[in-house]
Amino acid sequence: MKSAQQIASEVRSGVTTAIGELTTSLRAIRERNDELHVFLYVDEEGAIEAAARIDERVGRGDDVGPLAGVPIALKDNLCQTGIPTTCSSRILEGWRPPYSATVIDRLMAAGAVPVGKTNLDEFAMGSSTENSAFGPTRNPLDPSRVPGGSSGGSAAAVAADMTPIALGSDTGGSIRQPAALCGLVGMKPTYGLVSRYGLIAFASSLDQIGPFAKNVTDAALLLEAIAGHDPMDSTSLPEPSPSLVAHVNDGVAGQRIALVRELVEGADDDVVASVYRAVETLRDAGATIVELSIPELHLGLSAYYLIAPAEASSNLARYDGVRYGLRVDADDVAAMNEATRTAGFGDEVKRRIIVGTYALSAGYYDAYYGQALKVRTQMIAAFKRAYQQADLLIGATTPSVAFTFGSKTKDPMAMYLNDVFTIPTNLAGEAAVSVPFGTGEAELPIGVQLLGPGRSEARLFAAARVLEIAEGRS
Amino acid sequence: MTSPLRREDVAHVAKLARLSLTEAELDLFTEQCGKVLEHAADMNSLNLDGVVATAHPFGLINVVRDDEVRPSLDRDTVLAMAPDAEDGRFAVPRIMGEAP
Amino acid sequence: MKLPNGWEMVVGLEVHTELKTASKMFCGCANSFGSEPNTNTCPVCLGLPGSLPVLNERAVEFAMAIGAALHSTISPSTFHRKNYFYPDMPKDFQISQYDLPINSGGYLDLPDGSRVSIERAHLEEDTGKSTHLGGSGRIHGADRSLVDYNRSGVPLVEIVSGPDIRSSDQARAYASELRGILIATGASDGRMEEGSMRIDANVSVRKANAPFGTRCEIKNLNSLRSLGRAIDHEALRQVEVIEDGGVIRQETRHWDENLGETSTMRTKEEAEDYRYFREPDLVDLAPDQAWQDRVRASLPPMPAERRRTLADRLTDPTEAQLDAVEVVIDLGLEPWVHSALDRGADITLALARAANELAAGIDGLVNLTLDAFTQTLLMEQRGELSATQAKTVLGELLASGGDPAAIAAAKGFEQLSSDSLGATVAKLIEQHPDEWARFRDGDEKLAQFFIGLVMKSTKGQANGKAVIAELHARR
């Protein structure tokens, strides 16, 4: 499939049409969606309308934007006016939002053509997309394995050449982990870089929307189009979208890059080998390599699995059967709330609501939630110290390549351990990118993770691009 | 300092969160959620006295908007989402007590 | 009311006031009372998935103004989520301030000279409103409820007093003075009947100087009358329970205005666990000194100061005059009174006309210029208008404005010049020689007899004082 950059440039110059590119995308979806279960909803009609409008504007000589005619898949936790938005939950089944997320408005303004909504772990809680109420998504590279999660559908859409780019959300690794498992570039931007308005909240202080693409340039192109201050989000950084595409070829010469011991610890040998090979590649490209230990990273998982559920327990209270979504009737309103929530939420969501409610409840707050917030402070301080010694950090994205269905569903803790390398970035509100580098077991892709301080997206993409070029993907 | 999660804790918390659990679910969730809390116990060995809590990753302050009226949603659109509506309002089964 | 047997009540009040912003606290929907249900709603105030709050600057400034007027310390503050399920609360949590409120400490001085301390005055959002159908139309016994979210997300300031109040009269005086302050700052219209000011009362009883007793909270008192009655009733109930050998349980109680009694709503054991935590969708609020100074500088004079300024113009004030001053300050009528006094109007007359006629026609105040009010009073004082006529002219001015002299002329009031009054009095003296003789001999009661006759013959348009002056002139 063509890259997003190529499609946009061809549509703008009239070499191809948005309708033509959309047709290719819709055909790919039709061919494999039943098998892979990537899209929960395909908005053919809306997409055709949007593509036709772009072609018409190109015909008039209008500048239709940097993503002109590029089909894009959207994780189904992004609100889009009139389009079913479920978060892969029964509780929202059939709900059509009366408004669109800021990122979707920006995509449309940039000329992109949203084709539909992709599967995810219910309310983005999971690392395999097995927690979807509507059934799991399969990894296009090996349908017997998971695509990762929670943005598994968006990752699979790009990996299966259904769309060249997709949006996901990353609360503890939900973009980077599926990107790694599907052989894609995926970025978790700095907290506040991308507006969360219209992103259905899982854990508000950790959630960020970010891009999936087959290559670094497309990821940068997409992020550039959606980033920048939004007055509808109080936590949005007060600055315009950074210039990213212009810097993807800046290289790493003179950069200090630190290999972090805790970010490879416990990973499979093939994964560790890939990280070491990436380190050598960056050294060859002119980076100074150091080795660091950041012991605080060990605490990330503990803090995260209290903070995220605590926020989620409150964010998910509104699904009560009163205003929208599912209602299960009962005699009085409290019983109706309970019947609705009991029927509407899946087990993983219930588990997190229970842990989160417990961590916030009287008598336990200080020991759990309060303590986790202090650990978060320490995590931020630890990263700050690390960034005095290095410009970027490097490690693995996931401990292993894509795993098979059911292998981690019995024990939630085993599933959570998948996020051990990605979680610290969310706690610190910083940026990180996963880039495919080498393959492991069964020729499956391995993701190498580059981490940077807040607002380091341009530097991260440039370093990721060095690795991508070394792999022969230009 | 962390007491292992008890079955009655899970039952109490589920009630607070408006979830009803079967006996089997109570057992399963007590075990599974207990593991998460046990894992979190590694934080309790730390002395974090005097460490400030971080609820926000970045220190923005005073983010406000002008006091300007913007268009509201159309009421028909709003009520079309409702599981039950009557007389321009959202309808719910009887409410058993006043707000706390 | 005084409690029996040396008991003393201890009361603290929590006053919720809606702020008079144009838009809601966290979204752009109109903050207006009385719109069609659910017409002022959007993704934010309906708590739709994905929506996010953004704080209204004006709400912050009103909160700071209230704090400044209550001598509070304005501090860096945060927002928390107060989690509980209730259908009128669209997110099933309320955004409120918790351990770090925008205003802490302070005090309010009451007209009787007592001082009530202020613990805090914090920002929070209002909930929607439910209507109960079936049964009696009240919450109990209803078979279903309908919810309107127009009020959801309207900004509130909750003002919490210290436990310094010792009587229902003092509680009412506090609420009334606070209401005056809220109106003066422009933060609130103070309309209790519309629910824009609502009061919860914490009541306990003790023997003088003993430690505080267990308190009960009475929710949602929506008038000063309910406030006073509820506190008295609750304090007496507690005394009776204790004197009968019982103990007071800490609980939330409901005041029934019709039955005139409180009843248990919820005991402490059933108290909610609100699981407060920092609202991650909002950032901290830390008004810098310059912002605080701007708000302070734009504060108008508060009722106490205005009351002093007006009372200073009274020499040897009577009870009736002080009562009138209260009304004038409460309703913000003193510009009219000051204007009339500055141009020579009698202070008793000015206070009376303001506290009675202007107060009764308060909605028409926009039509009444300071000059028209002054003119009317001066005409009355000169005897050109009787009291009844002056009231009629004021009524006309409040209804549709205009010039008092022209209104008097149009109504034919000018016939009451002193000439025609003199002629009328002379004729009546002639017709009633016996009564006139007795009046001349010092029977002052007969003045009333002649006033009555004059009023009858002028159809009530004469000025009573002018008639007495005329009688005395002829004695």
Ligand SMILES: [Mg+2]
């Ligand atoms: Mg409150």
Ligand SMILES: [Zn+2]
């Ligand atoms: Zn609104």
